Amino acid sequence: MIDRIADTDAHFRHQQRDEADLTHDEKAQIAKEIFHKNPSTFLSRFGKYLNEIDLDLFSHFKGDYEVDFHISTIRKHFSMKQNRTEVHNRRYEAMLNLMKEGSYFSEEVMKAREPLLYEQMIGQYLSEEEIEEKAQKEIDKSDLRFSRILLNFMDNKEETARWQHQKSIEEGQMEEEDESSEDNESELEEMSCQAAHGKEEWVPSATEKQQMRDEFLHIMQERFMEGQDEEFDYSKVDTNTDYDSLNIREQDEQEKYFDEEQPEDVTVTADPVLDQ
Numbered sequence: 001m002i003d004r005i006a007d008t009d010a011h012f013r014h015q016q017r018d019e020a021d022l023t024h025d026e027k028a029q030i031a032k033e034i035f036h037k038n039p040s041t042f043l044s045r046f047g048k049y050l051n052e053i054d055l056d057l058f059s060h061f062k063g064d065y066e067v068d069f070h071i072s073t074i075r076k077h078f079s080m081k082q083n084r085t086e087v088h089n090r091r092y093e094a095m096l097n098l099m100k101e102g103s104y105f106s107e108e109v110m111k112a113r114e115p116l117l118y119e120q121m122i123g124q125y126l127s128e129e130e131i132e133e134k135a136q137k138e139i140d141k142s143d144l145r146f147s148r149i150l151l152n153f154m155d156n157k158e159e160t161a162r163w164q165h166q167k168s169i170e171e172g173q174m175e176e177e178d179e180s181s182e183d184n185e186s187e188l189e190e191m192s193c194q195a196a197h198g199k200e201e202w203v204p205s206a207t208e209k210q211q212m213r214d215e216f217l218h219i220m221q222e223r224f225m226e227g228q229d230e231e232f233d234y235s236k237v238d239t240n241t242d243y244d245s246l247n248i249r250e251q252d253e254q255e256k257y258f259d260e261e262q263p264e265d266v267t268v269t270a271d272p273v274l275d276q
Helices: 002-006 025-037 040-047 052-061 065-101 105-114 115-121 128-136 146-179 182-198 206-227 240-245
Strands: none
Touching: 002 025, 002 040, 025 040, 040 052, 040 065, 052 065, 065 206, 065 240, 105 115, 105 206, 115 206
């Protein structure tokens, strides 16, 4: 524990401006002395660098108000961290299920959730042939009842309203940015004119279009993991222990979607008290 703490950027003691940095051994010695002389100060100063197993070293201080307070605070931190890990794991499993079994992450359903982002990344670059092909696929020729046509119309209307709402938010943000950068206005206008008149409109290749589709999917996956899908009921996932029974994928696969600080291994020291 002491060796591990000595490897951190924790505050060990005040130093003069021109004083040489403390060595690892000096840091370890200072931490060890604080542990023996004032365990509550040790917990206050180095608590965030401890592992849960380290707290067993303070069991013989139980009953000391300050030590008990710091121990309780550190355990709450461990509990919150564990809860965040469980939520991330459950959302990750739910996301994989949705990708495998449902249409939640299909292009059309994602487009309905984020029509403006879709238009910016994919829609504006579709050719007339691609637009016509998509329109044909969206029509269920086996069900041309008036009720189905009406539902499709209502879905399109809702998607358009959502697009307009997202567009207004984006324009409002852009106006705020413009107001904060008035000094660069003339330069930006000149650059805009050059871009409009000096170059032809960019037409992405098939490979580039696929890359943008992949990026759109990745953004939507990240938003799901971060709890930003407003219409999704996360309570059915975050508190659902059924997802804990699923096989958790390898950590390197999960890190593609979220980063979790890994618990550090406990380093055994030569101090007999700290080895308990």
